[in-house]
Amino acid sequence: MRTRGKQPDVPAPDSPWSEIAPGLWMGGHEFRGLSGQLESAVVNRQFDLVQTLLRLPGHGPDHGVEHQVWPIPDGPLDGKQLAGVIRLAEAACEALDGGRTVLVRCFHGYNRSGLVVAHALMRRGRTAESAIRLIRSRRSSWALHNDLFVDYLRAGLPTARLLEELTD
Template sequence: MGGEGGEAPLRTRGNQPDVPAPDSPWDEIVPGLWMGGHQYRALSGRLESAVVDRQFDLVQTLLRLPGYGPDPGVEHHVWPIPDGPLDGTQLAGVIRLAEAACEALDDGRTVLVRCYHGYNRSGLVVAHALVRQGGTAEAAIRLIRARRSSWALHNDLFVDYLRAGLTTARLLEDLTE
């Protein structure tokens, strides 16, 4: 499964359709900030739905599927984006989600950022939130891969966005539109 050092080869999901489902519905990256998906592989080996009820104060969803929660009354931000190239508007939404996650954390609230497997789209938001809190892109990527999965942020383009800085990537995308 992995490349050198136990890390997954860096590919986008489009080039690697056999990306394995994670072993847990969500994982805590830093205190209060969780990253997850809509499905995971249970100990039995079966794929299970990762349904959010009231486990988190704020849920941010980058791929919305019906029936996955959260419960009514839980703050829920939905910003569907592809696991591929993003335009300036999509990047601006990612930046806003990361800002909202940081604000919620500052207020002592718990946050779940989720996408399909909880690897790329959610990783982009979580990594940007970590950078906003003073970390580097490289440290954020390493931490996410250590805490969530070696498959996290296997989308090379998203890693490039993080290394360039999302604000810079957004400006560059706006210039090409």
């Protein structure tokens, strides 16, 4: 499994966030700017709802912007963590249905945010494979490079959650 912590060759994205589907954005906390240098991705009021899977101080959002935080590792998740991912995807879908914009973010905006965004897309009718392809085409070919997260999506997060809870 390739993850940020184990693969120093994973490049930072070229943009702070990317629109995956209308109103549904995926991003991170740092990106490579036009100068080639790493820059902080700071959210102010660009989105109506920000979902954060890795919280770093000083990255926003502004006071008054709805902010849901559910820290999870970029690795194996237990049943409780998977349940939180499912809840975030449900909340993202509800916000989108209400005409709101949503940013789901993690460190680079590849794996953890990809898991939530893919599940939201699947709740809206896409297959796992279609959701993964769309995310990779809109965000980066590095998106969802965590093979375990892809396996979770292919099995279905509710199924993966039940299986994880059986082993807890």
